[in-house]
Amino acid sequence: MDTMKSIEKLAQIARQEEPPEISVSASVMAHIRTFRYSRPAIDVMPVSWVAGISAVAASIILFLAFYAYQSIHDPYMNFFAPIQVAWLW
Amino acid sequence: MIAEYSQIVRGLIATTGSGPGLALAGFPVAFDSPRSTGYNSDVHNLDLLDIQACLNGDDQGYHRLLRRHETGVARLMWRFSRDKTICEELVQEVFVQAYFSLTRYRGDGPFPAWLHRIATRVGYHFWKQQKRAAAEWSLQEIDAAVSPEPDTLDPSQAAELLHGLLSRLPSPDRLVLTLMYFEDCSTEQIAQRMSWTRGMVKMRAMRARKKLKALAEQLGLLEKLGWIQ
Known part of the structure; x- marks a missing residue:
């Protein structure tokens, strides 16, 4: 008999095998319930606090930055200011 | 029991129509179900109702689904591991994965086909995790699996022998031939799964057959089985 034919024959016999009785319904349901109830509820409060504090800090920085920007002077202004005045004369 | 339940289901379908997300009506009556498992439109209706119940938070729905399909899944997982404890774990893994993916089942095909797809992937992943060397069979184990009388080869012995032979192949080759030989799957079904x-799949099957043939000849399988004419 050809090797492949003998393997086919072996497979044909093997397909008739009855696997052992396996019952997992109880364990699966228990596993699902455990997973569902043991899953920690996501608490958004700490995240909200961090987000709030960050927002306050950011607004303070923005406020200070705005006033800092307002007070910035052009360093070349001192050179050009007399010339502008001279043109007026 | 199933017939009575089916009648109730038909009544429910007639009165309530289809539930959200699942096509309870209008499914094809003739399915390309995995093997001849007696799966028909009545069982499909029961499956859809139980899935719907489960999605609505009724665990008993999933319990009924589990009871209905665990034998089929166990049968498939037995091809991946012949250790009963491991097989049980694999079946459990399949149903837990299926539970958490249930929202992705569209209901347009048979539920067992969807389950077997998950099961095949779980089994394949299990093989890949295992060390190939550890799963390899020795000649002595083959001798132990073969019956002293060649013509009276038991299905269990044949399955053991074939499982041992296939375990010596790389995981993808092993998967293709396992599904072909044990589950009688076509190349198209394997590709879908x-x-x-x-x-x-065709290419893999061809190469895997060559490897298996060489292996069987190397181990003298025909002589051991007494099938040499």
């Missing part, structure tokens, strides 16, 4: 192309 694994999301591979059909050409790839």
